[in-house]
Amino acid sequence: MIVMILWNVIIAAGLISWVVVACRIWFRFPERTADDVVDFLVPVDVERAESLLDPRAESTLRSELTRREFRRLQRKRMHLYLVLVRKMAHNAAVLIEWANREAEATDGQTQQVAQELQQAAAEVRLYSLAAMVKLRFWLLIRLDSWNILPAPSLCELQEAAGVRAVESYERLKTTASVLFLGIGNRNFEQLLHNL
C-alpha cells in the first residue's frame, strides 16, 4: 500500500514538475542585465537582522520582561525577522539571475566572480528557505498563547541548513559589488544602498 502511494507520488511529482517548468518558461524575466538589478532590489537592514539574532540582546529581553510580555515581543520579532529574510531571499533571486547571465561572459575574471556570486546567492536562498520554514512553523503553533514549551529563540536562526545568516548575506553583498564594479557600472552606490 505504502509502496503504491510512494510510486504514485513520484509519478505525480514528475507531472507537477512539468507544470512548474511550463509556468517558469511563461512567466520568466527576460535576460537580466546589470541595468535590471538595482531597481529590483529591496534594501535589507542587516544591522537590524544582526540585533534580532544577537543572543545577548535576547537574554536581556528575557530577563527584563515578564514571560507573557516576552512571548508577545518575541512573536513580533519573529514577524520582523521573517520580513527581513524574505527580502534577503528576493535579493538573492535577483542577483542569481544576473550572475547566471554574467557567468556566460567572455572575460575569465568576470566569469569567476559571477560564479562566486551564483554560489553566494544560492547559499542565501538556502538559508532563507530553511529559516522561513522554521519561522512559519513557530508562528503556526502560536507559542505566545500557551506556556508548555519555552518561547523559541531567534538566535537559533544564526545558522540554518549549514549556512550562517549574516556572513553569507555580507558575502553576497560584497561579491555583487565586486562584480558590479568589475563590469564598470556607474550605479554602484545605488546598488549598495538597495542591498
Add this chain to the structure above:
Amino acid sequence: MAILTFILRWAALPLQAILLWLLLRKRVFRTFPWFVAYTLFSVLAGSSRLVFRYYRGSLYPQVFYGTEAVYALFGFAVMYEVFRHVLRNFQRIRWFRPVFPLTIVLTVVLTGLRTATPGFRTRWAVWVLGAEMGERCLQVSMFVLLVVLVTVFGLRWRQHAFGICAGYGLYATVALLASTKFYEIGTRFTFWWGILSVGAYNCAILIWLWYFSGPVRPEPPRASQPPLSAGDLESYKEILRRVPPS
C-alpha cells in the same frame, strides 16, 4: 495505420543520429561524455533492433533485453554525470553531496518492492525490466530535484544539465505512468502503452535537440578555492564601507 506506427516506433533512430552529430560537432563529450556515449549507443542499438526485428525475428527478444540492460546502465551513469555537474554550485553545502546516493538507494528499494513478483525472480528479463523501472524512477526523481533547485535557488533552466534531465524526466514520467496503467488495465492497454512510451521518448529527443542546438558556451574550470579569498573580501568590504551612502 501500420505505416504511422512504424514511423512513430522508428522515428527516434534518425532523430538520435541528428542529435549525435550535433553533440559531436559541438564537442559536448568534453562536459557530458556519458550522455554522448549514451546517444552513440542508442543509434547503434536502434539500428541493430531494426535489423533484428525485420530480418532475424527469432533473436529480437535477446537483442531487445540485452540493449535495454545496457540502456539502464548508461541511464544511471548519465544521471550521475548530471548530478556532478549541478553539484558544482553547491560545493560549500556539505549535506548536498549524499543526495544522489540516497536517491539511488531509495529508488532501488522502491522499485525492488514495487516489481518484486514471486516466481519470476530468476528470469533475467524481469531483472532487466526491474532495473529499467528503477532507472525511470531515478530519472523522475532527478528531474524533480532539478526543478526544485531551479525554482528555489534560481539555477539556469537553459543549462545543458537541466536539458538532459528534462528530456529523461518527460520520458520517464510518461513511461512510469503508462506502465502503471498497463499493470492496472492489462493487455487491452498494450497499444496505447507503446504509443505513449515511444511518443514521449521522441519528445525527449526533441527536447535534447532544442537544448543542444543553442550555442555551447565554454564554462571555465571552477577553482577549488573561491576567486575572492577571505582577505580579498575583507579589503573590498573596507572599500565599500568608505563609499558614502547616496
